[in-house]
Amino acid sequence: MKFQTHEVMNQAPELEDYNSFLRDQALQDALQREGASWARADVERFGAVTGSAASIALGYQANAHKPQLHTHDRFGHRVDKVEFHPAYHQLMQTAIAEGLHASPWQQSQLGAHVARAAKYYLHTQVEAAHGCPITMTFAVVPALKQQSNVAAEWLPRVLTNEYDPRDIPANQKRGITFGMGMTEKQGGSDVRANTTIAKAIGSAGSGELYELVGHKWFLSAPMCDAFLMLAQTNVGLSCFLVPRWRPDGTKNPLELVRLKDKMGNVANASSEVELRGAQGWLIGAEGKGVRTIIEMVAMTRFDCMIGSAAGMRQAVVQAVHHCQHRRAFGRTLVEQPLMSNVLADLALESEAALTLTMRMARAMDHQEQTHEQLLARLAVAIGKYWICKRTPQHAYEAMECLGGNGVMENCIMPRLYREAPINAIWEGSGNIQCLDVLRAIEKQPETLEAYFAEVARAEGANSGLDTSIKQLKNWFSQRYEVEERQGQARRIVDQLAVTLQGALLQQHAPNAIADAFCVSRLGTDWGLNYGTLPIGINRQAIIDRCFSTG
Numbered sequence: 107m108k109f110q111t112h113e114v115m116n117q118a119p120e121l122e123d124y125n126s127f128l129r130d131q132a133l134q135d136a137l138q139r140e141g142a143s144w145a146r147a148d149v150e151r152f153g154a155v156t157g158s159a160a161s162i163a164l165g166y167q168a169n170a171h172k173p174q175l176h177t178h179d180r181f182g183h184r185v186d187k188v189e190f191h192p193a194y195h196q197l198m199q200t201a202i203a204e205g206l207h208a209s210p211w212q213q214s215q216l217g218a219h220v221a222r223a224a225k226y227y228l229h230t231q232v233e234a235a236h237g238c239p240i241t242m243t244f245a246v247v248p249a250l251k252q253q254s255n256v257a258a259e260w261l262p263r264v265l266t267n268e269y270d271p272r273d274i275p276a277n278q279k280r281g282i283t284f285g286m287g288m289t290e291k292q293g294g295s296d297v298r299a300n301t302t303i304a305k306a307i308g309s310a311g312s313g314e315l316y317e318l319v320g321h322k323w324f325l326s327a328p329m330c331d332a333f334l335m336l337a338q339t340n341v342g343l344s345c346f347l348v349p350r351w352r353p354d355g356t357k358n359p360l361e362l363v364r365l366k367d368k369m370g371n372v373a374n375a376s377s378e379v380e381l382r383g384a385q386g387w388l389i390g391a392e393g394k395g396v397r398t399i400i401e402m403v404a405m406t407r408f409d410c411m412i413g414s415a416a417g418m419r420q421a422v423v424q425a426v427h428h429c430q431h432r433r434a435f436g437r438t439l440v441e442q443p444l445m446s447n448v449l450a451d452l453a454l455e456s457e458a459a460l461t462l463t464m465r466m467a468r469a470m471d472h473q474e475q476t477h478e479q480l481l482a483r484l485a486v487a488i489g490k491y492w493i494c495k496r497t498p499q500h501a502y503e504a505m506e507c508l509g510g511n512g513v514m515e516n517c518i519m520p521r522l523y524r525e526a527p528i529n530a531i532w533e534g535s536g537n538i539q540c541l542d543v544l545r546a547i548e549k550q551p552e553t554l555e556a557y558f559a560e561v562a563r564a565e566g567a568n569s570g571l572d573t574s575i576k577q578l579k580n581w582f583s584q585r586y587e588v589e590e591r592q593g594q595a596r597r598i599v600d601q602l603a604v605t606l607q608g609a610l611l612q613q614h615a616p617n618a619i620a621d622a623f624c625v626s627r628l629g630t631d632w633g634l635n636y637g638t639l640p641i642g643i644n645r646q647a648i649i650d651r652c653f654s655t656g
């Protein structure tokens with residue numbers, strides 16, 4: 107005899123088969139405002155894809171089955187292959203078919219960066235880790251263009267929308283992907299400590315072929331077709347394009363030692379590699395490797411902003427959805443005053459991250475304008491630091507909104523939480539970003555002028571914002587010793603970030619959002635945790651804008 111033990115009730119339904127663009131009012135507004143209204147139909151179509159149960163399932167599958175390294179085949183030949191679950195390939199296929207790896211370089215239409223950022227933001231919410239090779243392929247283009255003979259050979263296959271994962275020489279493929287190798291054991295942030303050596307095979311100089319001997323301690327997405335790598339020549343640190351296969355069709359000796367056992371980002375393989383005479387072409391001037399590869403790094407930093415803003419978005423959406431359906435103590439959680447404070451606070455952080463990111467996308471689209479160029483130089487470093495740094499705590503608080511269910515591996519929250527710190531660490535860790543902000547201002551004081559011109563557009567809209575702008579101007583008018591300045595870099599970049607976000611929201615967001623953000627983040631009326639917005643904030647309006655019941 108079987109007994110009914112209980113009825114399952116008061117659980118939120120699965121959040122799937124919804125349009126993740128149409129449920130995101132801030133994203134719709136940003137697409138229009140920042141210059142890509144022409145892309146609306148396409149992004150709306152893609153929002154249905156990224157909200158579909160089928161896409162969401164791919165994210166789970168790709169992470170449940172970690173990539174496997176095969177150093178040798180069964181006969182003992184070196185193969186250096188990484189095997190991925192089909193779901194990973196499907197995510198890569200979609201990302202490349204949608205142009206997330208290259209669309210702004212394929213079309214000259216103004217707003218192309220904004221349109222791509224919107225789509226990337228949606229896709230990263232499904233699964234973040236496969237974004238690593240997508241971003242690196244996108245980011246390589248400006249650096250590669252510095253070496254015209256090499257670019258002529260390699261760029262056309264970057265600029266196709268075909269994902270071709272076959273492990274064969276790049277010149278036989280329909281589409282290719284790129285990675286990046288800078289970090290070595292003895293030096294990550296300080297790449298000048300690199301010990302990998304490069305020697306010219308014939309003549310030395312830009313575009314010529316060299317042989318590299320050394321190692322890389324981190325080389326993500328090692329199945330990429332080629333990598334930009336730093337190595338020392340007798341002139342100094344230089345940048346090389348190192349392919350997986352040599353032009354003669356033999357394997358380039360990039361020997362994978364092992365895959366990193368990472369806490370997050372597990373669907374993406376990150377490897378350690380030894381270069382035993384690997385061939386590569388010199389990109390840019392010899393001895394100017396950092397100057398060359400920084401073009402790539404600048405773009406990856408921008409994508410870290412998109413990725414972390416997307417992580418926050420997915421976290422707050424899950425939290426709001428759960429709280430809209432779950433009842434406790436006589437009403438839904440979203441109706442409980444304290445929970446509405448937590449959700450509204452998380453929503454503010456998420457919208458501020460998106461707004462700054464999309465503003466930077468617009469700046470990317472208008473690099474011919476001096477203001478946009480100077481602003482991007484400073485504000486991408488500020489935004490990369492700040493948005494990535496804010497994400498882990500945000501992910502944790504969103505997880506807590508789901509209670510015990512939020513901790514379970516069959517829910518996306520643990521994945522969002524484990525992914526959250528990574529963007530902050532790679533592509534310039536927090537301190538490095540803050541020091542970069544100071545360096546940019548020192549080398550090019552016009553970047554700071556561009557920053558103040560940008561925030562001045564919102565002057566007078568909020569007293570906390572006005573005070574913060576004054577404090578920043580005052581700080582920069584002082585002459586501090588280098589040690590003092592560096593020691594204070596986080597404090598000052600925190601303030602630069604929040605002030606810029608506040609100024610952008612004051613210009614573009616509804617009053618309920620902009621004022622709540624400025625009162626809490628720029629006034630003194632905020633606690634130490636999320637969920638401490640002061641009295642007088644329209645919390646329901648903030649939550650409704652974030653994710654209405656649809």
Ligand SMILES: Cc1cc2nc3c(=O)[nH]c(=O)nc-3n(C[C@H](O)[C@H](O)[C@H](O)COP(=O)(O)OP(=O)(O)OC[C@H]3O[C@@H](n4cnc5c(N)ncnc54)[C@H](O)[C@@H]3O)c2cc1C
Pocket residue numbers: 285286287288289293294295296324325326327368371376528531532533534535536537538
């Ligand atoms: C998942 C993952 C994938 C990665 N993939 C790649 C890849 O594909 N290619 C690649 O090249 N690298 C890759 N990296 C490496 C990554 O870019 C480095 O870990 C990062 O640049 C930091 O370098 P490091 O680990 O050597 O730490 P360090 O440089 O030793 O830094 C340690 C800490 O010290 C701080 N610090 C350093 N200098 C200063 C200073 N002057 N003042 C104050 N603080 C300072 C840093 O901010 C950091 O917090 C990857 C890393 C991870 C986690």
